[in-house]
Amino acid sequence: MKQFLKKYQQIIWLAAYAVATILAFVFGFDPGKTIFHNFGKSFIEMVSFMPFLFIIVGLFDAWVPKEKIQKHIGQESGIKGVALVVLLAMLQAGPLYGAFPVAYMLWKKGASIKNIFIYLGAFSSLKIPMLGIEIGYMGINFTLARTLVSLPLFIGIGYLMERYLKNRHFEVKDGSH
């Protein structure tokens, strides 16, 4: 029973939410409706970035050989490797958790710890599609200042994470366990 619960934990959670939402609509429970409305907004965001995410992961997985990744963004890659992961991250879309599967794929192919975390940093706040929206709402000065200040800090965090995790059996998993 315990094993069953653990294995299907997330499915049960999804099903419980679905049932609760249906009940909320049947009985007119407003918080339930608002939460479903919020869910809808987040869901639209997810649906809009998922196809691209799978395309990127799929293309890399199938077409980019491990030696290439290792050479360009692996242990020995240096500043050019940093530039490459930042560029890759900037071309994507979606919230940070959308970058985890890509990080796993990059790790599997030999990217360095430093570059994995620089990738996550750049992904979280330097994505070009998002920068466009940000300029629209916040103006070019704010957006420029924020990105130019953020970038060196992300790169610094990448180096710190690598120093911290280097001899501590760090690995990226596929997220299913």
Place this chain on the structure above:
Amino acid sequence: MFKNVLIPFLSILILVSILLYVIPPSVINRLLGSGSGALGFAIAAVVGSITLIPGFISYPIAAGLISQGASYAVVATFMTTLMMVGVVTLPLEIKYFGRRAAIARNVLNFFAAIVIGLLVGLILDVIL
């Protein structure tokens, strides 16, 4: 891969939408709108870390905060923690990177967000 990614993502979305109900944009507006002092700053960092608001909703909120008189430093801190620090997504992040790395990344990014906020505020409020 599709199943491995989609189901955890959907679970996160449910958490996110419940949280957005508990801390709606109107509350964020009230908390950050005028308080631009040290307290407003701390609230911005903490609220931004806890919540996870879809990008296309967070930008209108941020623009609204500025028009209500919040400082650029507070808004930049809020947006940066919103994007980079994820308490809700921490369980998922641990599954991918392990407990040690996930916590270290979030802690480092939390402090980086405060530095980013201060510097952006300095650049926009003082220099320009």
